[in-house]
């Protein structure tokens with residue numbers, strides 16, 4: 001006999017509680033509990049499986065077709081996917097509102113104008129999409145808009161069009177089903193709807209992109225549930241003050257993770273950036289005080305950036321440390337190392353660090369460049385513009401090796417850097433500082 005009861009589920013982390021709570025004990029978010037019905041079938045008889053015949057398949061007998069992959073028309077997008085879309089693949093594309101998710105998908109529709117595409121427009125009406133499509137030069141008779149947001153209607157539409165190559169759902173948070181509890185966008189709804197869609201598109205071999213909103217903490221609403229239900233998770237990131245957009249993979253069942261694709265937002269939508277290092281360094285002025293170029297790895301790709309540092313005398317006794325694009329705690333640590341190991345007094349200096357171009361660097365390979373830019377600013381002496389540096393700086397002042405050094409060095413050489421300061425040549429931060437800034441009594 002079926003017996004139904006309700007539970008309260010946190011919309012942020014899916015913690016379950018029998019009672020409503022104001023704050024989630026798991027993720028500490030407030031007002032995230034929503035009531036959901038769970039039906040449990042209680043069976044009195046337990047079935048024995050000991051004699052059941054279990055279907056097994058030898059790994060050697062499993063076949064797959066590599067030809068099932070197809071290109072999105074963007075080399076950068078294909079790279080992130082591991083070589084293009086796979087038929088039946090379900091991709092979750094997440095990003096902040098206004099970052100360019102609908103734009104890039106409209107452009108993919110333009111690139112795939114020979115294939116049938118279904119576009120579920122839950123967020124915008126077809127007129128708005130038409131306007132954007134015209135601006136982006138979409139010229140196709142194969143693009144169909146679906147204005148329904150009931151998941152069963154969407155699925156019916158897909159079933160009636162099994163020759164669809166690509167299904168786009170913009171966005172998952174607007175799709176609902178009366179089978180599930182909760183309002184549109186709640187964990188229960190989104191999870192249930194994505195499962196239903198995935199079942200159909202996998203059966204019909206239709207590649208699917210589902211757009212997901214990002215919460216203010218930077219995760220897709222109901223992150224854990226969604227990421228498990230899809231094959232690939234992509235994040236489109238960027239700074240609204242800058243034109244760069246970075247497409248990252250967080251999970252990929254059909255290719256490598258940690259690959260990135262770079263785009264630039266412009267008049268005609270997103271444009272691929274094929275030579276990112278050149279672009280990031282293009283606005284650099286030569287012989288500036290407090291500037292040092294570094295090369296970091298993003299996935300398997302070396303990227304060059306300019307690190308800018310400004311040090312000024314502290315006005316109010318307590319020195320400020322501010323960083324944009326770089327971890328401020330890491331900055332505090334590097335300052336402590338410089339003070340102790342290179343005898344540079346920063347106790348009465350405010351230190352501001354900026355990664356030019358609005359890129360966020362999370363890799364320790366930039367440590368050395370940050371240190372050198374700080375020393376350059378405090379000594380009022382520019383570093384040669386054909387010098388670049390990379391390496392992790394440890395607590396003992398040692399310069400540590402980082403991954404894929406050969407690739408970094410060849411990227412720097414390609415861009416014309418003559419002096420490359422690497423962990424191969426220097427073992428200690430004080431050696432580098434005393435060579436580049438001889439006046440500094442390190």
Ligand code: TYD
Pocket residue numbers: 095096097098099100101102103104132135136265266267268269270
């Ligand atoms: P959009 O793709 O609608 O964002 P999302 O779907 O992620 O919410 O992008 C909206 C922004 O992109 C908007 O601020 C305008 C800008 N934009 C351009 O700069 N150029 C263009 O050609 C297009 C289509 C949009």
Ligand code: MG
Pocket residue numbers: 101102103123170
């Ligand atoms: Mg949109």
